[in-house]
Amino acid sequence: VSVRYAAVNWNRNKRLYDAVLGAGVVLYVAFFVLVGKLTWRGDSGLSDEVLLLRALGTCAFLLLHVVLCIGPLARFNRRLLPLLYNRRHLGVVTFLVGAAHGALATGYYHGFGRLNPLVSLLATNTQYASLAAFPFETLGVLALAILFLMAATSHDFWQKNLSPSAWKALHMLVYPTYALLVLHVAFGALRSETSPLYVALAGLGTVTVIGLHLAAGWREWRRDRSVPRRSSECWVDVGAADEIPDSRAKVVSVGGGERVAVFRHGDQVSAVTNVCAHQRGPLGEGKIVNGCITCPWHGWEYRPENGCSPPPFAERIATYRVRVEGGRVFLNPEPLPPGTPVEPAAWRRLPMADSSPSSNRPAPEGDEFFIGWLPMPRRTARLLHPVAVLLLLIAAGTAAAVAYYQRDPGVARWEEKVTTFDGVVFAPPYPLLRIPGDPPRTLLLVSEGKFGAARRVEQVGDRRAVRVRGTLLHRDGRALLELAEGDDGIRPLGPEEKRRVPPLKGAELQILAESVTIRGEIIDPKCYLGAMKPGGGKAHKACAMLCVSGGIPPMLVTRDADRRETFYLLVTEDGGAANELVLPFVGDAVKATGRLERDGDLLILRVTASGVGRR
Amino acid sequence: MTRSHRRWHLRLWLLLAPLLAAALAAAVLTRPRPEYEAPRVSQEPTNPTPREVQP
Numbered sequence: 001v002s003v004r005y006a007a008v009n010w011n012r013n014k015r016l017y018d019a020v021l022g023a024g025v026v027l028y029v030a031f032f033v034l035v036g037k038l039t040w041r042g043d044s045g046l047s048d049e050v051l052l053l054r055a056l057g058t059c060a061f062l063l064l065h066v067v068l069c070i071g072p073l074a075r076f077n078r079r080l081l082p083l084l085y086n087r088r089h090l091g092v093v094t095f096l097v098g099a100a101h102g103a104l105a106t107g108y109y110h111g112f113g114r115l116n117p118l119v120s121l122l123a124t125n126t127q128y129a130s131l132a133a134f135p136f137e138t139l140g141v142l143a144l145a146i147l148f149l150m151a152a153t154s155h156d157f158w159q160k161n162l163s164p165s166a167w168k169a170l171h172m173l174v175y176p177t178y179a180l181l182v183l184h185v186a187f188g189a190l191r192s193e194t195s196p197l198y199v200a201l202a203g204l205g206t207v208t209v210i211g212l213h214l215a216a217g218w219r220e221w222r223r224d225r226s227v228p229r230r231s232s233e234c235w236v237d238v239g240a241a242d243e244i245p246d247s248r249a250k251v252v253s254v255g256g257g258e259r260v261a262v263f264r265h266g267d268q269v270s271a272v273t274n275v276c277a278h279q280r281g282p283l284g285e286g287k288i289v290n291g292c293i294t295c296p297w298h299g300w301e302y303r304p305e306n307g308c309s310p311p312p313f314a315e316r317i318a319t320y321r322v323r324v325e326g327g328r329v330f331l332n333p334e335p336l337p338p339g340t341p342v343e344p345a346a347w348r349r350l351p352m353a354d355s356s357p358s359s360n361r362p363a364p365e366g367d368e369f370f371i372g373w374l375p376m377p378r379r380t381a382r383l384l385h386p387v388a389v390l391l392l393l394i395a396a397g398t399a400a401a402v403a404y405y406q407r408d409p410g411v412a413r414w415e416e417k418v419t420t421f422d423g424v425v426f427a428p429p430y431p432l433l434r435i436p437g438d439p440p441r442t443l444l445l446v447s448e449g450k451f452g453a454a455r456r457v458e459q460v461g462d463r464r465a466v467r468v469r470g471t472l473l474h475r476d477g478r479a480l481l482e483l484a485e486g487d488d489g490i491r492p493l494g495p496e497e498k499r500r501v502p503p504l505k506g507a508e509l510q511i512l513a514e515s516v517t518i519r520g521e522i523i524d525p526k527c528y529l530g531a532m533k534p535g536g537g538k539a540h541k542a543c544a545m546l547c548v549s550g551g552i553p554p555m556l557v558t559r560d561a562d563r564r565e566t567f568y569l570l571v572t573e574d575g576g577a578a579n580e581l582v583l584p585f586v587g588d589a590v591k592a593t594g595r596l597e598r599d600g601d602l603l604i605l606r607v608t609a610s611g612v613g614r615r
Numbered sequence: 616m617t618r619s620h621r622r623w624h625l626r627l628w629l630l631l632a633p634l635l636a637a638a639l640a641a642a643v644l645t646r647p648r649p650e651y652e653a654p655r656v657s658q659e660p661t662n663p664t665p666r667e668v669q670p
Binding site for chain 1: 616617618620621623624629636639642643645646647656658659
């Protein structure tokens with residue numbers, strides 16, 4: 001609470017909260033990257049970008065679970081209210097970590113291609129009707145947009161200007177956002193990763209969030225239904241005055257209206273609405289501190305006798321008429337306009353109770369009251385310190401487990417050094433280089449980024465003796481060369497150079513099977529052979545589609561029981577490029593039927609549109 | 616929290632719970648199983664590194 005708007009009204013508790021939060025995020029990301037690096041090393045290593053974006057994504061998802069669990073947990077145990085006090089900072093950090101994940105994933109999977117990365121994010125994969133190919137990225141974009149809206153309006157300035165009701169309604173969008181993110185994970189990561197741990201963790205998180213909210217909602221619904229009996233048409237018997245601890249309230253439901261908080265302050269009884277004007281916090285769970293009812297959520301204050309915040313604040317809440325007869329409190333359930341002064345009802349202790357009046361009794365066990373700008377009560381701190389340590393341990397443990405059980409990306413390598421080869425270049429259907437020898441070897445050629453090399457090869461000419469320079473990518477015996485930029489990436493050989501190249505013996509085309517069905521995954525070989533690790537699976541689908549639509553030759557990869565991989569170059573029935581034909585199925589598990597041929601060291605599968613389908 | 620908010624909150628979670636459970640189940644249960652079905656053809660290695668030209 002402050003008179004002027006400030007970015008953050010810092011106090012010791014907020015600093016501690018944010019320090020633990022920051023430590024948790026750093027610990028999570030560091031553990032994830034460290035365990036990922038130690039588990040998957042050398043040629044089996046995952047790309048640094050993949051490790052980081054996975055660390056950030058899973059961290060944001062975990063943070064959102066914590067955000068969503070705090071509300072119901074604080075309703076079940078008041079001593080967890082300090083977790084709620086600064087929850088908006090947790091929400092903003094969740095957005096920032098999620099935004100970093102989104103930015104990295106967009107740049108990595110959708111950058112370097114023929115489309116603007118933001119356009120590619122929404123336009124490359126549009127197969128919304130398919131469960132297997134569903135573009136899960138769109139769900140993440142929607143969720144991130146809502147989280148941005150919530151983070152941007154999280155300050156009290158926006159709450160004041162939007163009105164508490166509109167602000168609250170806007171921030172209730174966190175629940176649909178959570179649903180969007182569960183689906184984003186379910187149709188993205190869970191369809192790429194094979195470890196049951198991922199399914200178990202996602203299921204556990206979802207069940208916990210749903211279970212806590214349903215349990216809290218059910219409890220509140222039952223409380224709303226328990227209406228106290230009426231002594232007459234307009235007065236409700238709330239109960240004995242000495243049942244209400246000093247400076248505390250009894251919360252009552254009255255008919256179909258809002259709950260009422262009946263406070264006792266010494267020998268006086270007052271009643272106000274249970275709804276705080278700030279964020280609709282439960283005032284009846286607050287306490288009278290320095291003569292003011294103090295909301296347990298964010299410490300907003302109101303005078304019990306008129307429902308007005310002390311000057312210079314101007315907030316007002318509804319008050320109620322109340323009277324005490326024979327030690328019992330009676331409430332008129334008709335709310336008075338906010339800020340209406342009501343004379344507190346005087347409560348005279350009965351003589352029998354004088355020996356141990358509740359007003360003189362020490363606060364009952366568990367009656368400690370936390371609010372951020374006051375020192376934290378000792379018992380609350382005793383609970384919260386282990387909870388903070390537990391949360392940090394959960395963060396580190398989850399990070400380590402998720403990083404360790406990532407899917408094996410396979411052994412692939414992208415050489416750093418530039419290599420030079422002489423050979424004969426072939427253009428259609430895909431650019432490739434035949435290197436003379438016994439037997440001759442074949443290198444697929446691609447350009448930098450997510451582009452094929454067709455144009456560059458066309459400029460040199462089909463079946464020309466050339467010298468190519470570039471970086472090699474290879475996996476399980478299959479190799480590909482990314483041509484270096486500039487004219488020396490590929491150039492025709494001069495007469496003298498040609499003489500040094502042995503003649504290329506014509507490779508005989510061999511038909512292995514007229515019709516064969518092969519089950520595997522359609523990949524873009526550049527990513528799969530080492531440009532990205534992993535370079536396959538659902539999470540990589542949009543990137544693979546961008547590569548194949550940019551001219552990189554599509555291949556089908558199969559794996560045998562010993563995890564050895566076989567690669568088939570996919571061409572159309574008449575031997576043309578099959579990029580457009582197979583584009584919707586790139587990144588999917590498919591079965592492809594067609595004629596199988598061997599051309600030198602290349603296996604070629606001629607497919608038709610009807611011959612390719614998801615399995 | 617206001618009464619309407621509490622009601623809205625409970626109804627929303629009663630709606631979200633089965634939807635999320637169904638979506639999670641659909642996404643997980645329809646995952647393609649790894650298959651090792653491929654024709655028995657040998658694939659010769661194509662890595663031509665040993666034949667690299669040293670200009």
